[in-house]
Amino acid sequence: MSKIAILGGRGMLGTDLAKLAKSAGLDVAVFDLPEFNITRPSDIQKAVSSADIIVNCAAYTHVDKAETEKDLCRDVNAIAVGALGKAVRKQGKYLIHLSTDFVFGDKSSKKLNESDPPNPLSWYGSTKLEGEDLLKASKCRHATVRVEWTYGRTGVNFITKLLDAAAKFPKLKVVGDQVGSPTWTVDVSRALLCLAAKQAEGLYHFSADGYVNRFEVAKFILDSKNLKKELSSCLSSDYPTPAKRPSNSRFDCSKIDKILDFKRPAWHESMAKYLKGVSSPDFDLTL
C-alpha cells in the first residue's frame, strides 16, 4: 500500500484530500502547523522520509495580508517549496504541489492553458509562481496542479463569506468582472489521487467545468439557500483590495482531462451538493 504524506493536511483542501485518500485505502500521514513547519528543513526531511508520495497543500493563503507580510508569505510559498523539491529529489520520492490561478493576470476572455505566460498581480501570486519555478529547478519527480476558486467544509471561503454577509445585511454587492470556475475541494482531491496513482509529472490546470462570474455564483448560492436578498453586481475597481485579483481565471483543463478517470463536474453540480450538506463523494474510488 502506498503511503501518502499531506503537508498542510488540516487546511481546506488537505482535510478533504486526507479523508478521500483514507477511503481509497491509502496509508495517510497528515503534517501541519504547529508541529510541522514547512520553512524548517528538519521538518521537511521528516515528512518526505515518512511516505512514498507527498502532496503539498501547505501554503500562506492570506492573499491581502500577504501584501504586508511579504517575507513570511515568500518563505512558505516559494523558498520552502524549493527546499521541499530538493529533499524529494534526494530521497527519490514523488511530489504533487498545489498552485493557483493567481499566477495569471490576464484581461482577455481566453481559456488559459499551462503554456500561457504568467503575470501575477499580487505578492501572493508572485510567491506561488516563484514556488513553481524553484520546484522545477529542483528536478524532483513532481506534478504542479493549479487550482482556483476552491471551497470546502474546512475554513473560510467565498461561500462562507457570502452566507455570513447575507446573515447580517439585506443588500449585497458582488463583483461581476471576475470570471472563473468555483471548484469543490472534494473534486480537486479526486483529481490529485488520479495523478498520484499514475505518478504523472508536469504542470496541470484543474477546475470544475464551465465558467461564471462571482456575481452569478453569489446569485446561485442565495437562490439555492432560498435567501431573499437585494443582490447587485459591481466592479472590482469599486472595492479596491490590497491584493489585485485576476479578472480572467478561465482554465483550459484539456491536459489533465487525459489523465483523470472521471469527467470534471459542472461547477453548479458540485456546488449544489456542497450546499445541500453532502460531504462525502458519491463515486467509487478505484485506485
Ligand SMILES: NC(=O)c1ccc[n+]([C@@H]2O[C@H](COP(=O)([O-])OP(=O)(O)OC[C@H]3O[C@@H](n4cnc5c(N)ncnc54)[C@H](OP(=O)(O)O)[C@@H]3O)[C@@H](O)[C@H]2O)c1
Ligand atoms: N483557497 C483557494 O481558493 C485556492 C485557490 C487556488 C489555489 N489554492 C492553493 O491550494 C492549496 C491549498 O490551499 P487551501 O485552500 O487548503 O488553504 P488553507 O486552508 O489555508 O490551507 C493551507 C494549510 O497550510 C498551513 N500552513 C500555513 N503555513 C504553514 C507552514 N509554515 N508550515 C506548514 N503548514 C502551513 C495552514 O495552516 P494555518 O491555517 O494554521 O495557517 C493550512 O492548514 C494552496 O497551495 C493554495 O495556494 C487555493
